[in-house]
Amino acid sequence: MRLSLARRISQGFGLLLGIFGITGIGMTHIIFPGLHCYACPLAVTICPIGLMQNLVIYGIFPYFWLGAIVAYGLIAGRGFCGWFCPFGTLNDLLSFRKVRINNVASYSKYAMLLGTIFAAWAFADTMFCKICPAASIEASIPYLFLGVAKVNRPFLIHIGTLGGTLVGMVLIARFWCRYLCPMGALLGLFNRVSFLHLSLDRTHCSGCVACTVSCPMGLEPHKEYDNHNCIKCGECIQACSLDALTLRFSPKRKP
Amino acid sequence: MKRILPLTLAGILLALLAAAAQEPTLTFFFDPGEVTVTPGGEAGFRLVIENSSVHEADDVTVTLKGPEGFSIRPAPGVIEQLAPSTNEGIDFTLSASSDLPHNRYELLLQVVYTYCIDVSCFQIDDELTLPVMVSEEEIMLSPILPQGKRSPLIWLAPTLGVLLILGSILLWRFVGLTLPLYLVLVLLIAGGLTYGVVLKQHEQAQGIAAVLCTSCVGIEEAKHETPKLDPFTISALARLEEDVELIVFYAPWCHSCPYAEAMVEAMAAQTEHITYHFINVDEQRDLAVSYGIVRSNRTVVPAILRLETGEVLFGVGELEERLLSLLGVEK
Numbered sequence: 330m331r332l333s334l335a336r337r338i339s340q341g342f343g344l345l346l347g348i349f350g351i352t353g354i355g356m357t358h359i360i361f362p363g364l365h366c367y368a369c370p371l372a373v374t375i376c377p378i379g380l381m382q383n384l385v386i387y388g389i390f391p392y393f394w395l396g397a398i399v400a401y402g403l404i405a406g407r408g409f410c411g412w413f414c415p416f417g418t419l420n421d422l423l424s425f426r427k428v429r430i431n432n433v434a435s436y437s438k439y440a441m442l443l444g445t446i447f448a449a450w451a452f453a454d455t456m457f458c459k460i461c462p463a464a465s466i467e468a469s470i471p472y473l474f475l476g477v478a479k480v481n482r483p484f485l486i487h488i489g490t491l492g493g494t495l496v497g498m499v500l501i502a503r504f505w506c507r508y509l510c511p512m513g514a515l516l517g518l519f520n521r522v523s524f525l526h527l528s529l530d531r532t533h534c535s536g537c538v539a540c541t542v543s544c545p546m547g548l549e550p551h552k553e554y555d556n557h558n559c560i561k562c563g564e565c566i567q568a569c570s571l572d573a574l575t576l577r578f579s580p581k582r583k584p
Numbered sequence: 585m586k587r588i589l590p591l592t593l594a595g596i597l598l599a600l601l602a603a604a605a606q607e608p609t610l611t612f613f614f615d616p617g618e619v620t621v622t623p624g625g626e627a628g629f630r631l632v633i634e635n636s637s638v639h640e641a642d643d644v645t646v647t648l649k650g651p652e653g654f655s656i657r658p659a660p661g662v663i664e665q666l667a668p669s670t671n672e673g674i675d676f677t678l679s680a681s682s683d684l685p686h687n688r689y690e691l692l693l694q695v696v697y698t699y700c701i702d703v704s705c706f707q708i709d710d711e712l713t714l715p716v717m718v719s720e721e722e723i724m725l726s727p728i729l730p731q732g733k734r735s736p737l738i739w740l741a742p743t744l745g746v747l748l749i750l751g752s753i754l755l756w757r758f759v760g761l762t763l764p765l766y767l768v769l770v771l772l773i774a775g776g777l778t779y780g781v782v783l784k785q786h787e788q789a790q791g792i793a794a795v796l797c798t799s800c801v802g803i804e805e806a807k808h809e810t811p812k813l814d815p816f817t818i819s820a821l822a823r824l825e826e827d828v829e830l831i832v833f834y835a836p837w838c839h840s841c842p843y844a845e846a847m848v849e850a851m852a853a854q855t856e857h858i859t860y861h862f863i864n865v866d867e868q869r870d871l872a873v874s875y876g877i878v879r880s881n882r883t884v885v886p887a888i889l890r891l892e893t894g895e896v897l898f899g900v901g902e903l904e905e906r907l908l909s910l911l912g913v914e915k
Contacts, residue, residue: 356794358786367793368801370882375793379801383792386837390742393780393789400773403766454839459802468801477884477898483802522756522765580766 332563332576336412340421343413347467349373360397362405363414364512366458369467370475378511379458382449402519406526410506410513411560416463417506421545421562423495424502430547435507435558442511457511459483465491502545506560517557524578525561527554533573540565540574550574609637609699609708610644610666615673618715618836619691620867624682629714633663634671637699641666644697646674651689653681654716666697680718689716717867741779745772795865796882797838798899806839807900811847813854816915817904821854824913829891830860833877840900844886847903851911858911 343363350371361367361374368379377398384391401409410417441457448456458464465487472478497504506513520526529551540550543564548556550565551573566574613632621627635641646661648654661674678691691714698707749772752765780786799806813821832848834841845862852858865872865883872878877887877896888897890910897906908915 356790358790360789366801368796368803368882372793375789380789380792383837389785389788390739391780391785392741392776392783393785394776396773396776396778396780399769399776403769403773454806455800458800461802464801468796469803472803477796477798478803479899479901481804481901483799483805487802519769522762522769581762 332567336562339412340415340418344415344418346374347372347415360394362401362409362516364416364461364463364510365414366461366464366467368458368464368472370471372467377515378445378461379455382445382455382457385446385449386453386455398515399519402516402523404524405516405561406520406523407513407516407557407559408523408525408561409516410510411562414512416466416510417503417560419466420498420503420506423498424545426500427502427542427545428547429541430507430558437508438510438514438517441509442514445511460486460490462487462491462494462505502547503560507546507558513560520557520559521555522581524580526577526581527559527561527565528575528577529554530573530575533571535571535573537571539568539570543568609639610635610641610695610697610710612695612710612712614712614714618717618864618867619678620717620719621678621680623680623684623686623718626677626679628675628677630673630675631661631693631712632671632673633666633695635666635668638668639699640668641697641699644695646676647694647696649692649694649711651692653684654689654691655679656693678716680716684718686719687717689718690714691716717864719867741775745775791866794869794883795835795838796884797835797840798884798886799840800838804840804899804901807843808839809843811843811850811904813850814904814915817851817908818854820908820913820915821851821858821911824855824857824911826912827857827859828911830858831875831889831891832860832862833865833872833875833883833885833887833889834862835866835885836864838885841886843900844888844903847900847907848888851907 346361347365347369348371350369350373354373356367356375357373359374360377360380362377364378365372365374365376366379367374367376377394380394381391384394405412445457448454469478469484469487473480473484478484494505494509501507527550534551536551538549538551541548544550545562545564546558546560548559550559553559554574561576563576566576611634613634615630615632619627619629631646633644642665644663644666648656648659655678657677657679658674661676663672663674666672693712693714695710695712696707697710698705700706748768752768755761756765796803798804830848830852832841832845834845848858848860852860863871865877865885869883872883875889876894877883877885877889884898886898886900888907888910889895895910897903897910905915
């Protein structure tokens with residue numbers, strides 16, 4: 330099976346899990362391995378960022394959350410961004426301009442993660458949720474139709490951040506995933522040790538940069554195949570006619 | 585006579601001073617503020633006693649006065665001396681008898697203590713109430729763990745974890761050993777998930793995700809102020825002729841819920857036709873579901889239900905107007 334087809338099927342599963350509440354199943358104990366609002370009327374899984382903020386507010390050491398995040402990180406790292414996250418899939422659909430990533434600016438998502446934690450602690454409120462573009466699509470808009478939300482200032486803030494993010498996505502492929510996603514930052518911490526990883530056979534690489542042109546994250550896969558920004562989508566593997574890059578699922582032997 | 589008058593005045597003054605001095609000097613807090621217990625089960629709570637006065641409080645004795653069917657350990661709870669400007673807690677275990685019907689109760693605790701000013705000593709008799717919910721299924725949704733169950737060892741595991749991670753990262757980066765890092769990560773996953781489940785953190789997580797607080801995800805702005813009724817609202821409420829029963833569904837962690845509760849209380853204070861109840865959806869989710877305070881599997885708070893019609897209001901935006909409309913009166 331072609332890699333892109335396998336990825337689309339996997340992304341389809343991510344979307345399906347995101348709206349599994351349509352079957353009538355209520356909220357489960359599962360922490361979602363991506364950015365997906367738990368307030369979504371059809372959600373059956375828990376948003377890791379929303380939960381993290383609540384645990385900060387209540388001052389609870391997050392054993393359960395930590396176990397789940399480390400598990401996701403160890404299994405695939407940011408592979409979940411490329412293969413599973415519904416908001417990542419939306420980023421994918423709007424990936425028209427695969428421009429080079431700004432490496433310094435890509436650390437802004439870690440600032441977003443720290444800012445989310447700090448704001449939850451300082452204001453004792455889930456501040457990130459109020460600007461989260463995933464929540465705009467999955468909560469604000471659906472609840473407007475369910476008669477719970479109204480067109481008010483918080484709603485317009487949500488629509489504003491969503492609009493800004495969509496424009497960003499159109500102008501820069503995977504804009505949200507590159508620069509702003511706090512969940513991407515969390516998973517990125519494990520990218521260099523995760524079982525799912527890109528592997529490069531230097532003897533096959535001619536340095537043609539076909540992989541660079543194809544990378545939605547704007548990386549140079551033949552040089553940065555274990556970069557913290559790599560979402561392991563496999564676009565570079567398909568672009569490489571010399572089979573220099575492969576996607577593996579195994580523990581890494583060397584750092 | 586000349587001596588009797590000053591003595592009498594001095595006596596009256598002393599009596600007045602004594603009466604003025606005989607003021608409660610202690611303040612009390614419960615943690616958690618509400619306890620859930622199963623019939624025949626036990627639950628822990630802590631009574632924190634704060635002495636903000638300049639006098640030492642002695643023999644602070646806490647006993648249970650009621651209602652029947654409950655008991656506490658230790659009985660009585662005693663703090664022999666509580667120094668000025670200090671606080672101390674007593675960890676109690678509450679037991680509920682197995683034949684207690686499911687309901688909300690108010691635990692009545694009597695606190696007796698003494699304090700002395702010079703040679704004058706005063707005994708203060710105070711009464712405290714603690715809301716107790718007796719329900720079959722003890723739902724541990726309140727993320728605040730009772731203080732009594734916390735142990736100093738609670739930070740041992742995180743500290744050990746951090747040290748292990750740092751050590752394994754150093755080995756990985758500088759020696760090239762990946763195995764210790766993988767072992768530590770697997771240990772973190774197994775330990776974190778297992779201990780989290782033991783602490784019922786998975787249920788807390790589910791509870792947080794299953795209840796939608798309208799101000800928490802930015803569906804509307806949180807309101808923290810005390811509601812003030814418009815004069816036209818007050819006159820409209822005076823015209824209310826039929827009896828109305830309202831139920832306010834709230835969650836303890838919801839930012840706008842106190843506003844909704846206060847608004848209902850303020851309106852009910854204007855007319856005898858409104859009766860109301862508060863229901864904590866964290867503890868009585870089934871009740872919330874049975875009353876339809878649910879939108880696509882999410883219990884939404886704050887929500888105000890008019891029992892007679894089944895109409896529900898969600899959130900706090902323009903609540904005064906919407907509540908009047910729910911009550912069927914116009915400004």
